[in-house]
Amino acid sequence: MALVTFLSDFGDKDYYVPAVKAKMLSINPQLNIIDISHSIEPYDIEHAAFVLRSTFREFPKGTVHLVGINTTGTMTQGFIGVKLEEHIFIGPNNGILSLLADSDPGIMVQFADLHVKDCTFPTRDILAPIAAKVASGAAIHDFGGPLANFRKLMARQAKATREHIIGHVIRIDRYGNLLTNIRKEIFEKLNPGKFTIQFGRETVTKLQTGYDQVEPGDPFAFFNSLDLLEIGINIGHGGNLLGMKQDSVVYIHFGS
Numbered sequence: 001m002a003l004v005t006f007l008s009d010f011g012d013k014d015y016y017v018p019a020v021k022a023k024m025l026s027i028n029p030q031l032n033i034i035d036i037s038h039s040i041e042p043y044d045i046e047h048a049a050f051v052l053r054s055t056f057r058e059f060p061k062g063t064v065h066l067v068g069i070n071t072t073g074t075m076t077q078g079f080i081g082v083k084l085e086e087h088i089f090i091g092p093n094n095g096i097l098s099l100l101a102d103s104d105p106g107i108m109v110q111f112a113d114l115h116v117k118d119c120t121f122p123t124r125d126i127l128a129p130i131a132a133k134v135a136s137g138a139a140i141h142d143f144g145g146p147l148a149n150f151r152k153l154m155a156r157q158a159k160a161t162r163e164h165i166i167g168h169v170i171r172i173d174r175y176g177n178l179l180t181n182i183r184k185e186i187f188e189k190l191n192p193g194k195f196t197i198q199f200g201r202e203t204v205t206k207l208q209t210g211y212d213q214v215e216p217g218d219p220f221a222f223f224n225s226l227d228l229l230e231i232g233i234n235i236g237h238g239g240n241l242l243g244m245k246q247d248s249v250v251y252i253h254f255g256s
Helices: 016-027 045-058 122-135 184-190 238-242
Strands: 003-008 032-037 064-068 079-084 087-092 107-111 144-146 164-172 178-183 195-199 202-204 219-223 228-233 249-254
Touching: 003 016, 003 045, 003 122, 016 032, 016 064, 016 122, 032 045, 045 064, 045 087, 045 164, 064 122, 079 122, 087 122, 164 184, 178 184, 178 238, 178 249, 184 228, 195 219, 195 228, 202 219, 228 238
Parallel strands: 003 032, 003 064, 064 087
Antiparallel strands: 079 087, 079 107, 107 144, 164 178, 164 249, 178 228, 195 202, 195 249, 219 228
């Protein structure tokens, strides 16, 4: 199955998304192109990486993932293909692909830079043809050579001791729920049985397993399907009601 996912910050009001798809389909009309999202805020590499990291493993191994985020920005150092956990990623070398896993990709290729400087739409003109051909059976090595400089970004990590965990909000979803960088694995290793979670104007002393386990208007905290601590207000915009935003601090204190 020739499967390509497509993630970008292009939105849905311009010609960019259909133009990229048309380019890929002109190479292989049998491609199955799946949109992950085109509603990423312009240039928001962190959000794009979070969305892609949270979803790519749900697709079959061998899937090609086309990433069109900030492809013409000053952070981008050419265009690359990487193989990570049996998935192929085609995108800009601007750090986004370094945020998809805790380890580096096993294979990294720098695509030949012919005509790159003259290209104003590299996602369509450079990346889309490579993605289509790789999904159709070509190898990423066919389009370049070894990557000498893999641009890396560092995701903010929660800090943990036996007494507490200090984490941060990494995403506020469209419902106003706040996702943090506090992982279930770390919490379970440190949790002695009693804890207090402090966020915004609220504190809670127990975890739920879903949103509807508290009354409307009450705060909740649970580990979501990504095994990340999620907090908020049931049937309310937690960000607004709690006075919290991206990067706001969340504390977990252990003990009585």
